[in-house]
Amino acid sequence: MSMGRIAVVGAGLAGLRTVERLRRLGHAGPVTLVGAEEHPPYDRPPLSKAVLASPEAARPPLREEDYAALDVDLRLGTHATGVDGHRLLLSSGEVEFDRLVVATGVRPRRPAVFDGWSGVHVLRDWADCVGLRTALAAGRSLVVVGAGVLGCEVAATARGLGLDVSVVERLAHPLPLGPAVGAHLAALHRANGVTLRCGAEVTGLKGDGRVAGVELADGTVLPADVVVVAVGSTPNTEWLSGSDVPVDDGVLCDRTGRTARPDVWAAGDVARMPHPWRAGTVRFEHWTGAVDTAGLVAANLLADEPKPLAAVPYFWTDQYGLRLQAIGLPDPADEFEVVQGAVEDGKFLAHYRRDGVLTGAAAMGMPGPLAKTRRLIGTG
Template sequence: MSEQKRIVVVGAGMAGVQTAVALREQGFEGRITLIGAEHHPPYDRPPLSKAVLLGKTGTTAFEVDFDALGVELRLGLQVTGVRPADHEIDTPAGPLAYDSLVLATGADPVTLPGTVGVPGVHLLRTLDDALRLRPVLEAQQDVVVVGAGWIGAEFTTAAREAGCTVTVVEAADRPLAGTMPAEIAAPMSAWYAEGGAELLTHARVAAVEPGAVLLADGRRIPAGAVLVGVGARPATAWLAGSGIELGPDGSVTADAHLRTSAPDVHAVGDCASFPSGRYGARLLVHHWDNALQGPRTVAANILGGATLPYDPVPYFWSEQFGRFVQYVGHHADADEMIWRGDPGGLSWSVCWLRGGALVALLAVGRPRDLAQGRKLVEAGAALDPELAADPSVPLKSAVRKL
């Protein structure tokens, strides 16, 4: 691409920032404009539910010198639409032309019906969200957490560390109902009581009142503050009417090279789904590692370099209740599950196999299992189930010999 070319990246989170960095690293010398809706300099999100909430740090800004990279950073600018036929995006400041466009707008938290704007009801997605919640923890208020997913568990951990009384209400019959099988969630349920929090399952919220949460069964739970953590959806509403194809889940339906249905438009990170040949399914991955890896593929494709299809092994981690939880792979189509260790203990793992090959692994306090398992999933290695079930046997030693 010539120096006159202009690449516009919409979204200044991890995926957007890394796209700009990757473009420069791969030799692009033209104009790069990075647009962020927030006024804060681009920042990392994982510390929001930990260090920022607890007042251990006030910022998690990326250590990227945008001036040195020659990246035009436009903050506090909300993009309202895109017109692919004109190669322009629309903003309150006027239209902006592009030669290539990258959609990296991430995801928005799902809200609880009837609670938007209600005093004392919080979300946890942005730096401002975390800063608004910090005084709640400092005041050791009674907190109700709606949703026992990953973010609910992490926030509960921080709130308990701060000395808050925490009640977690979950509509399903267990934590992580949307992501983990019942057998896995069962031992995790005990972590809440162990951490000093009360977990209520089969509990639906009927209303949020001043100082309380009212459940559908009539129970009234005191609440100085409410944290809603019931999931996130791709931030793609602004693409309505653009002609860019979206999936039923709201994600931009990118192809195997992260190209969208519109010419010269790519999508990456939490807002984009992609077809995985490895797993035979379209994946929507809302995790930090995906936002780190995808930009390299996007940059290579924009610049015309040869690149393999984007087909990563998904990975994420969570710190909760004194445990480091890591997951790698995708277990939806697995046909065998193998435990490694006692799930009632502090460290254990679960392997998922499909046709004898390792396709996913959950590790609780067993980082070596995760490190070895990640390589084995990438290689499509077959495991000996008996050896894999022995936690004293390194996973790499459980590979079947051909």
């Protein structure tokens, strides 16, 4: 059950779960886990919700693993800088490996229009959360640019803290789950006092070095002493430049997690792979995607015949005390049908279909029926 020396780059959820699974499956060889942050691995989902709203939280929500029991060489505050043969080059030294797992995740995109402005924030790690939490405590008005999961959660948290909140989204509705679910989520935010501007573009900021407003393409200026940019992410793959590990908006791998270089694998947000429920390749940037691909890669590292990814994608978001869940990889253009409850009541199960095939589902307040639907999607 040993594949020699395994190095895992990235001490987030995907990297840690890879190490845990390797040990659970019986790998007894040396394992090195490299993390750029000084903190041991921690959970990121609370950073946009409970932790962002809790000034008493003095440290990230750590995963209290027994690293001694895992027998892992944990190298924190260390950046990977390259790969040379079977040497992993680090900001402090190097590590020899027989197998390498890339789990370096992503970083927030920050378009040039926001460069050089004080009061503009992104949210990805603990330091981002602390900075944003401090700004919200002193602020009065927040503009969130981007109405995806992260942007909507930050907006909901900030409303709970009493700030005036505006959300700007270039698409017609929040979240890529189609117009019905998007309209319900938009109504939920507006009912909680959020100014939501969909189909809008940010063209500039107002202020004297420190942001005081956000200007839209139609000339509207939204007041803001705090701005959060949540418009997507960029995979952390620059350190692989010049290596023979293929990258293209992520680390390119097959459905087993293996790259074209047979001793290098990828897991988590950074992994771009073909998916059974979507044409082309996909990077799935959610908590469950990190868990699923980490478990897959760890098992395949030790297997004679690697298995392809079969887990049905799943994500959830908590806003205003409600939980929206979604499974599969539906396209917003897929046929949409509410099969239980009613979207406008905030308790429903809806199916997405393409050419008669179930591609996904969304639900509020119906976790049991959603779980059954997940099994149906898994069977095709």
